[in-house]
Amino acid sequence: DTEVTQTPKHLVMGMTNKKSLKCEQHMGHRAMYWYKQKAKKPPELMFVYSYEKLSINESVPSRFSPECPNSSLLNLHLHALQPEDSALYLCASSRRGGTNTGELFFGEGSRLTVL
């Protein structure tokens, strides 16, 4: 099993809604990531969890709240988003955490539209 699974694949929400994106991997990887990707742009790192602890927060607004319930699961809670937050949200994992993590394994992404 070499997959990173993300749900939902598509999400439309209003600016007052609260929703969550979910990510799961069963490869025994010890680091998990959230990236935001706008059309025709590279992925931008948002958060890194290393050994289930938040290790990197790239100054992301507090309307995005990550959670790592266990080593296989990663959530991104969304609240009071803005239309400019519409993007493809990618989850990734890597075998190692810490400073030398190795290659990233990406999910297919959750496409978010904020109305």
Added chain:
Amino acid sequence: GEDVEQSLFLSVREGDSSVINCTYTDSSSTYLYWYKQEPGAGLQLLTYIFSNMDMKQDQRLTVLLNKKDKHLSLRIADTQTGDSAIYFCAESTNAGKSTFGDGTTLTVKP
């Protein structure tokens, strides 16, 4: 800081070789990666090279690394229409994160 640059577009004919170039600035890079992204999908790791290597070959893919010039290239032999995608170069340093280039859109014409 880290900076990774790529040319934005490349167009080739089916059966030709494609060469996608990348330059990076962080000399502490440990690994350098090539990812492929097809429309509507996530990124797929194609290949990687460790910073103390200068070449790696994997079937139709050849990666060349010039560490002195901080230049990385990906050669795809016998390019097929299924190779049409965006290709991202990325570097991984000891900071625990990867920095991506802007991506090169490869178009393969029949």
